[in-house]
Amino acid sequence: MSEHSKSKPGPPIVGVSKNIERVRELIEHVASTGLNTVVFGESGVGKEVVAQNLYQKSPRLGKPFIKINCAALPEGGLLESELFGYERGAFTGAEQKKKGKFQLAHSGVLLLDEIGDMSLPLQAKLLHVLQSGGEFSPLGSEKEVKADTWVIAATNHDLQKDIEEGKFREDLYYRLNIIKIYLAPLRERPEDIPPLIDFYVKEYAAMLNNRRVEKPSADVIERMCAYSWPGNVRELQNVLKRMLVLGDCNQIIDELFNNEKAPQNGENSDSGADHHASLSTIIDLGGKNSPDNQSFSLKSAKKKAVEMVEREIISHVLGKTDWNRSKASKILKISYKTLLYKISDLGILPPEK
Known part of the structure; x- marks a missing residue:
């Protein structure tokens, strides 16, 4: 549900496309400001990598970096406890005091991943904290706590559409979305595929105890650039791992294209x-x-x-x-x-x- 580190290095922003160049520019401009930021993009494009790069280039480097998956936050009486903590005896099972993620991320960064999946009641509580400059009361406590936390959110949702449908608070959207960073899907930037392959082949070679691994051939890379990559960079990573371990690069690519062109449920293939x-x-x-x-x-x-x-x-x-x-x-x-x-x-x- 969450991840806590103090200076965990993340991968660099790899690519040569205009979108990636723009993302790098925004990171350079935004990292020192600590302004609330939302990273938009499809699943698997690397939104967490952008957040890590913001953190690494900020004055908060070396302080806590905490990631929490908003879609996995519990509902009901424990709604506040994950983000804001609780006092001993605040509810059944609360045997000792526990700090919430906002407190743990004090002086550092809190990444709210999948913010579009956060429940409306929790959105209201988050808005109050942001409006008050980081002040909140842990569950079961009457005392106010203040945390200096840089909030970075990430989502694959169209939040403006969610607002129209009543799924996301408009006031929270404008409070979070001071800086917007959009990471395009891989199918819209095929020129980034070769440098991504170079980067991950080297990384996976190190993971495989530096055993000799062969980079895919030029023909295979050309075919990979023609594929749509619905799973984006995450899918590319998984495919490369299979290629490096199993070989049979062309067979693996054939499977990708065959799956991509296969009729969906309820659809009929061409006939007649x-x-x-x-x-x-x-x-x-x-x-x-x-x-x-x-x-x-x-x-x-x-x-x-x-x-x-x-x-x-x-x-x-x-x-x-x-x-x-x-x-x-x-x-x-x-x-x-x-x-x-x-x-x-x-x-x-x-x-x-």
């Missing part, structure tokens, strides 16, 4: 005349590219199939957006740079006017 017509254009049944011909290549046919599907989807989205490539890249959930590359590579042309 259109499906067979599409296949015939790929494998040229009865011709030189037929599976009956010795020169037939499954790899080549698979590549053609992927290119054909990509061309159709991208052309369709570009048509719907009147060739607004910025809007199309957002719909397709790929970077603008990747979209321009695919338009050129697949030979997609704008309609004649």
